[in-house]
Amino acid sequence: MSATVEQTNSKTGTEGAEQSTPECPIPPLVSVTHDAREIWESYRNVIEAKAQKYYPMPATFQMVPLRMSIMDIEGVKTYFFKARIPNNKFVNVRIRLSGKAESRDNQVLVESRATGNVDENITKIF
Template identity: 35%
Template sequence: MEAPHRPTPPAPPVEHKGMRCGAPTEPRELDDHDKALFEEFRDIIEQKLREQFDIPKDYKIEPTQVQAQAVAGSNYYFHARLPNNKFAHVRVFKPLKGHALEASDRSTRVHVEKETHDD
């Protein structure tokens, strides 16, 4: 007697842990590379955040998380804590190797979202 045919269960979905082109990664803690990138642009980041938000001069802006997105280079979305216990999103663009921008273009690589959010 032949056993009845049972359909094969579907395979579990594949989790992509790395960066996918066009899709930002999940928020994560900063590694040394992320911290170095934030520090490289700290002067511009702080200037742009202070232009949009009421931030005391003595307040040190710190990133708490980061997301990355592969584009024609990489976008890094930093979650920066503000003094009112809200967060702003700061995007820093890092071009592909060999496509360095002029020093005068540093400011155009940083974009600050006007909206804030709670933790």
């Protein structure tokens, strides 16, 4: 199986990455691109509803994506975001765009563990 990893506007190939294995390398986090921010905004309601289950947020609070990474494995583009939540914590958010008809709710996952480090890379597919 071959995987293509995309960071910002450059592409590099990695051979032997298996989607089902936890060792699948997630590229290092980079600044959020304009295109990725548009995807975030189109999924904002779903992201914030899922995050609210783990992290109580005031109704006026909007999560902000600060860092991101992109993986493209066999045509399934997956965006990983590090986003700010209240109390100066950060949470990992995944948006998987498979191209298949599926609900937005199934495309978004918010990790239940928050950290205090915005630059901590995402090391596992959650």
